[in-house]
Amino acid sequence: MAKALPQTxxxxxxxxxxxxxxxxxxxxxxxxxxxxxxxxKGFNATSLDDVAEALQVTKPTIYHYFANKDEILFECVRxxxxxxxxxxxxxxxxxxxxxxxxxxxxxxxxxxxxxDFGMCVTRTADSELSAExxxxxxxxxxxxxxxxxxxxxxxxxxGSLHTADxxxxxxxxxxxxxxxxxxxxxxxEMSAEAVAAGIVSTLMNGLxxxxxxx
Amino acid sequence: MAKALPQTxxxxxxxxxxxxxxxxxxxxxxxxxxxxxxxxKGFNATSLDDVAEALQVTKPTIYHYFANKDEILFECVRxxxxxxxxxxxxxxxxxxxxxxxxxxxxxxxxxxxxxDFGMCVTRTADSELSAExxxxxxxxxxxxxxxxxxxxxxxxxxGSLHTADxxxxxxxxxxxxxxxxxxxxxxxEMSAEAVAAGIVSTLMNGLxxxxxxx
DNA sequence: GTACGATTTTACTCATGAGTATAGAGGTTA
DNA sequence: TAACCTCTATACTCATGAGTAAAATCGTAC
Numbered sequence: 153m154a155k156a157l158p159q160t161x162x163x164x165x166x167x168x169x170x171x172x173x174x175x176x177x178x179x180x181x182x183x184x185x186x187x188x189x190x191x192x193k194g195f196n197a198t199s200l201d202d203v204a205e206a207l208q209v210t211k212p213t214i215y216h217y218f219a220n221k222d223e224i225l226f227e228c229v230r231x232x233x234x235x236x237x238x239x240x241x242x243x244x245x246x247x248x249x250x251x252x253x254x255x256x257x258x259x260x261x262x263x264x265x266x267x268d269f270g271m272c273v274t275r276t277a278d279s280e281l282s283a284e285x286x287x288x289x290x291x292x293x294x295x296x297x298x299x300x301x302x303x304x305x306x307x308x309x310x311g312s313l314h315t316a317d318x319x320x321x322x323x324x325x326x327x328x329x330x331x332x333x334x335x336x337x338x339x340x341e342m343s344a345e346a347v348a349a350g351i352v353s354t355l356m357n358g359l360x361x362x363x364x365x366x
Numbered sequence: 367m368a369k370a371l372p373q374t375x376x377x378x379x380x381x382x383x384x385x386x387x388x389x390x391x392x393x394x395x396x397x398x399x400x401x402x403x404x405x406x407k408g409f410n411a412t413s414l415d416d417v418a419e420a421l422q423v424t425k426p427t428i429y430h431y432f433a434n435k436d437e438i439l440f441e442c443v444r445x446x447x448x449x450x451x452x453x454x455x456x457x458x459x460x461x462x463x464x465x466x467x468x469x470x471x472x473x474x475x476x477x478x479x480x481x482d483f484g485m486c487v488t489r490t491a492d493s494e495l496s497a498e499x500x501x502x503x504x505x506x507x508x509x510x511x512x513x514x515x516x517x518x519x520x521x522x523x524x525g526s527l528h529t530a531d532x533x534x535x536x537x538x539x540x541x542x543x544x545x546x547x548x549x550x551x552x553x554x555e556m557s558a559e560a561v562a563a564g565i566v567s568t569l570m571n572g573l574x575x576x577x578x579x580x
Numbered sequence: 581g582t583a584c585g586a587t588t589t590t591a592c593t594c595a596t597g598a599g600t601a602t603a604g605a606g607g608t609t610a
Numbered sequence: 611t612a613a614c615c616t617c618t619a620t621a622c623t624c625a626t627g628a629g630t631a632a633a634a635t636c637g638t639a640c
Binding site: 385389392423424425426427430 | 616617618620
């Protein structure tokens, strides 16, 4: 199997850093193959032999990069959640009205949900993770929820948003966004941007034609 | 184990119908125990020994009422989906503007999602069902989606609703509603009615304070 | 060339849980 | 009384898949 050539010009002999880089790439390849299989067949229905086969290696090779199956799944969902978290933190810090920030946040959130690791978050049930991973998983989700909710509350305070119950409104929103990971098909006609724009528009403006009806 | 007494007064000896009724009640008990365990621990993490234990019987007893584990899961999701379908069909047929009908539909949909079989629908991934059950599962979901979408389209036509893309708006809506099944806690503070009312209001009116902003 | 460390393979172990064979208990029908 | 049906339990089979032990390969370091 061809080894990645050193990036630094000159010597064809790989340095220690080159070897580390190759190791990381292989780890990434495992994650990438795993998340795709998890998303399409489900975590439980995917054996590590399946993942190994997709990579043209054998199962023990995978165990050379990860301690166990749970660690692989957790790393997948952790990445998805961190992407959302980054978007939320970025937006929470920036300027603009609450409505502006919420719109930006939802748009980024939606885009993450169209990607492999984002989809994995929605498709993974708490029960599939080990006890330790599960508690971290929940903590990350809670943190995202709180950040989003704070943006909503600030929007209500500055008058750009309106809702009777910020917590429930946040669940409504994140529900619609999380659900993307259940139906979105990257091979389909709609681009991630179009999906994000449409959903954000519906969530911000509502379905009622009159705007603020009862 | 005490056998249910005959409902028809008089003779204490059970008739054939009494026996059928008892059998049905036992089948129901299996389903009820199973759906609760599936919802709390996940389908894969729940063994039929667990279900049997919850009912104080042994596994072969369960197999006397159901052919296999898949049949049990499918019956659970089928019931959830049929409840939604019934609500959708009922509302689609009734009078009122598209907005009125959509509001009623969403409210019923939300309530189903707070109940055992409804929650099971959201918590069950396609991959957990057998090939045959999966295709029926998908067909039922598709039918619901189409019914809901039709109501949206009629609302747009009669001017009571507004959206650029009825399909995407339907996904936004059903996503928010389906998500209830992931977070709602029947033991919690919020009643199913309050949750339904809040989510429907947010979906109809949007989060933006100005109503019809960009 | 020898030793070493990282990588990958072959060839296992072992727990779990779905599903079954079979027998027994209890009541019903002929 | 005997044949029978329904229901339930005991005591299995068997496939699957996570995880591992141990050896082979290969490049690098001394």
